[in-house]
Amino acid sequence: MVFSSIAFLYYFLPAALLLYWAAPRHLKNAALLVVSLFFYFYGEPVYTLLLVFSAVSDYLHSRYIERHRGRKRAGIALASSIAINLGMLGVFKYGGFGLALPVGISFFTFQTMSYTIDVHRGEVKAEKGIVPLAAYVAMFPQLVAGPIVRYKSIAEQLRNRRHGVEGIAAGMGRFVVGLGKKVLLANRFAEFCGAYRAADSPSVLYHWAYAVAFSLQLYFDFSGYSDMAIGLGRIFGFAFPENFNYPYISRSVTEFWRRWHMTLGSWFRDYVYIPLGGNRGGKPRWIRNILAVWLLTGLWHGAAWNFVLWGLYFGVLLVFEKSVGLGWLGRLPLAFRHGYVLLAVLLGFVAFNGEGMQGMVEDLGGLFGGNGLPFFSAEAAYQLRSHSVLFLAGAIGATPLPKRMYLQATGKGTGKRMAAFLEPLAMAALFLAATAYLVDGSFNPFLYFRF
Amino acid sequence: MKRQRRALLTIGLTGGLLLGTMALQVLGEDPAVSLWERRKLARFPEASVEKLLEGRLVPELEAYLADSFPFRDGFRRVKALLETQVFGKLDTNGYYKADGHISRLAYPLEEAQVALAAKKMQEIQKRHLGGMKVHYAAIPDKNYYLAEPNGYPSMDYGRLTEILQEDLRDMAPIDLFDCLDREDYYKTDPHWRQERLDRVVRRLGEEMGFVPTPFDRYERKVRPGFYGAYAGQSALGTKPEELVHLMGGGILETKAYHADKDEWTGVYVESADLAMDGYSYYLGGAAALQVLVNPAGETGRELILFRDSFAAPLAPLLMEAYDKVTLVDLRYMPSGLLGEHIDFGDQDVLFLYSTLVLNNGGVLR
Incomplete structure (x- = not known):
């Protein structure tokens, strides 16, 4: 089920909240599990069994690991758990058996792997109850597109969480902001990208506009989803980790990846990069480790060569920055550093979104006038004029400026008093505006559902 | 206290919108056609296990929910206004206004x-x-x-x-x-x-x-x-x-x-x-x-x-x-x-x- 749909907003969510709040405290996890399974079943009726299997498998494995901690058996159980999770990914994502990709499989397998690894490391105790663990694995707010929530970060909340009025309201606010990002910005950038793909008269200008539009679409789509997930988590009493921190204001690619899809980055750091040795053991090994992590990051997005190249591209940039570039970059004017990051990321995302290798080469070539493309076309000019406010809103909205201005305006005095009732009204207005687009719009699933 | 009031207002407004709209849609009659859009509107789909498993039921249900949404024409008008007046888009769904x-x-x-x-x-x-x-x-x-x-x-x-x-x-x-x-x-x-x-x-x-x-x-x-x-x-x-x-x-x-x-x-x-x-x-x-x-x-x-x-x-x-x-x-x-x-x-x-x-x-x- 898609958060930004009438079915979710006006049927599933109210019904799920009523059921959850009506449940007595000791049955809240069970209520959460039931609504989460229904949420997944609605979009993936068959693969719901896979989700249940994953939860049961990791529950049994973790219990076994806990019982035999420190012994060889625990290691074998961990290997078995990882093999099953990677096996599911392998079969459905990389197997090429013509099977449809279960929505969110990359997210929930990574979550469950982190759980059994942490149990094995002794960083967290194995969950005794199957219901709380299954509620964690299947929890609908972050089930299909993250953030990747580690069990240890919400283990305490699974047992004991508070549902205060302020937390619920803050969660609703965060959810509505995310909904606005997705529906009012990401989907509209997607329209621009769709027009570009269907263009009658492509041009260099159109290619660059597309590169910017897709980069902003991806940001607002994914960070909007993360906002909605974090907001929903808060409504249900959970504190999920942040996933984005204004990545487009970064001054280096290294910084960009500390601000973009933060939970995936930290997952690879803790479960791949550091176990491989991190930056210990000499430069060649350190470079190997970085490239391995980025090769895997690319592959995590899909079994396609453009994802592999995309991952290695960023791996190489990060090696360059960490070995020679960061110091050198730091001495350059700020504008140049921002420009460098934006250009590097734009090129990366164009490659990322290419339709296969050939499509990737064509899209990248188009940026530089490949195949004798003209610089300008009337069609590109029309689309740019028609979307100029959107591009402006997107560019400003991707920086902390709006939030900073809002906090400044509502921090004290009259602004603070007015915000007390204007903020809820603004939220309701934003919610209605998003609804207007959904009522008139078509089905727009989130981009990260496909990973 | 003020923060709690704000929180209650947020919950009341958002919750009221969600529940009120759901009630209106469930209790209201579904129009068969839209005279404004000049088309037949989607009807509540006939459900079957086969349809569900093949993934055909959900798109039909989504289409029905959007088509039978309360005040649909009003929401469409709001969207067109947002598109053209707020976002400055030159067309909305491909339609534009020029010279009257x-x-x-x-x-x-x-x-x-x-x-x-x-x-x-x-x-x-x-x-x-x-x-x-x-x-x-x-x-x-x-x-x-x-x-x-x-x-x-x-x-x-x-x-x-x-x-x-x-x-x-x-x-x-x-x-x-x-x-x-x-x-x-x-x-x-x-x-x-x-x-x-x-x-x-x-x-x-x-x-x-x-x-x-x-x-x-x-x-x-x-x-x-x-x-x-x-x-x-x-x-x-x-x-x-x-x-x-x-x-x-x-x-x-x-x-x-x-x-x-x-x-x-x-x-x-x-x-x-x-x-x-x-x-x-x-x-x-x-x-x-x-x-x-x-x-x-x-x-x-x-x-x-x-x-x-x-x-x-x-x-x-x-x-x-x-x-x-x-x-x-x-x-x-x-x-x-x-x-x-x-x-x-x-x-x-x-x-x-x-x-x-x-x-x-x-x-x-």
Whole structure:
């Protein structure tokens, strides 16, 4: 089920909240599990069994690991758990058996792997109850597109969480902001990208506009989803980790990846990069480790060569920055550093979104006038004029400026008093505006559902 | 305390919206059609395990929920306003407003589609129209007059004309592009206005060799409250127009035979579904095969008119020049059936299609 749909907003969510709040405290996890399974079943009726299997498998494995901690058996159980999770990914994502990709499989397998690894490391105790663990694995707010929530970060909340009025309201606010990002910005950038793909008269200008539009679409789509997930988590009493921190204001690619899809980055750091040795053991090994992590990051997005190249591209940039570039970059004017990051990321995302290798080469070539493309076309000019406010809103909205201005305006005095009732009204207005687009719009699933 | 009040207001407003809307949708009646959007609305889907497992149920349910959403038309209007007034978008869902008209973007030129339309006409000519006097004309859609001057993209009309000329060498072309301007079209509809077709009829007369009825002999009749197709589909908001039809010049005497329904009416059809489409007043709307007969006609001439909806208000204006006009809409009648329904002889033949249909020529069967 898609958060930004009438079915979710006006049927599933109210019904799920009523059921959850009506449940007595000791049955809240069970209520959460039931609504989460229904949420997944609605979009993936068959693969719901896979989700249940994953939860049961990791529950049994973790219990076994806990019982035999420190012994060889625990290691074998961990290997078995990882093999099953990677096996599911392998079969459905990389197997090429013509099977449809279960929505969110990359997210929930990574979550469950982190759980059994942490149990094995002794960083967290194995969950005794199957219901709380299954509620964690299947929890609908972050089930299909993250953030990747580690069990240890919400283990305490699974047992004991508070549902205060302020937390619920803050969660609703965060959810509505995310909904606005997705529906009012990401989907509209997607329209621009769709027009570009269907263009009658492509041009260099159109290619660059597309590169910017897709980069902003991806940001607002994914960070909007993360906002909605974090907001929903808060409504249900959970504190999920942040996933984005204004990545487009970064001054280096290294910084960009500390601000973009933060939970995936930290997952690879803790479960791949550091176990491989991190930056210990000499430069060649350190470079190997970085490239391995980025090769895997690319592959995590899909079994396609453009994802592999995309991952290695960023791996190489990060090696360059960490070995020679960061110091050198730091001495350059700020504008140049921002420009460098934006250009590097734009090129990366164009490659990322290419339709296969050939499509990737064509899209990248188009940026530089490949195949004798003209610089300008009337069609590109029309689309740019028609979307100029959107591009402006997107560019400003991707920086902390709006939030900073809002906090400044509502921090004290009259602004603070007015915000007390204007903020809820603004939220309701934003919610209605998003609804207007959904009522008139078509089905727009989130981009990260496909990973 | 203040923070808690704010929180309660947020929860109350958002919760009220969610629950209130759900209640309205569940308890309210589902309309079967949307008069504004001129389409059937999705119905609650029939559920089955097979449908669910194959993933067909959810899209149908989503379509139903959007179509039956409370205050749907109001929300569509809000979206159109946000698009154009807040985000400054030049069109919404492809519809735009310029010079007081609402129109729909029609670009780029689909050359293959135009070629398909031409091929269909060629096939019919080869099979049925040997030795007959055959003309063709493209009716410019109103983007031809509105788009470029207002900065909107439009199809390459010059190239469209070229393709037709190249592919239809055995037919005589009639140029209508200079016989019209934007005011000859309804402001809220893609179609032209019957009372402003005098230049078109005169041009047809010149090329096809008939004497057109002078327009001053017609009497204008007005039907108020006409909202064209674009009014509701665009949700851009507009005032109603007056639908004008002409009487006199053989129109009153002419009878229309509707082969689909095996029924005779006048050329203006009160019983048509005018709530859905006011323009159906002309000849009753879409039909595969119709025959107009003027019993008082004395010319002895007949016309076979391959046409789209633009011909509905035009054909009655030809009823002093022709005793009988057979109208064929190849969107609804396969060309393979022509021989069964029409006796081809020494009739005049005119292929008359709007550029919108030509640009989507695959619809001609």
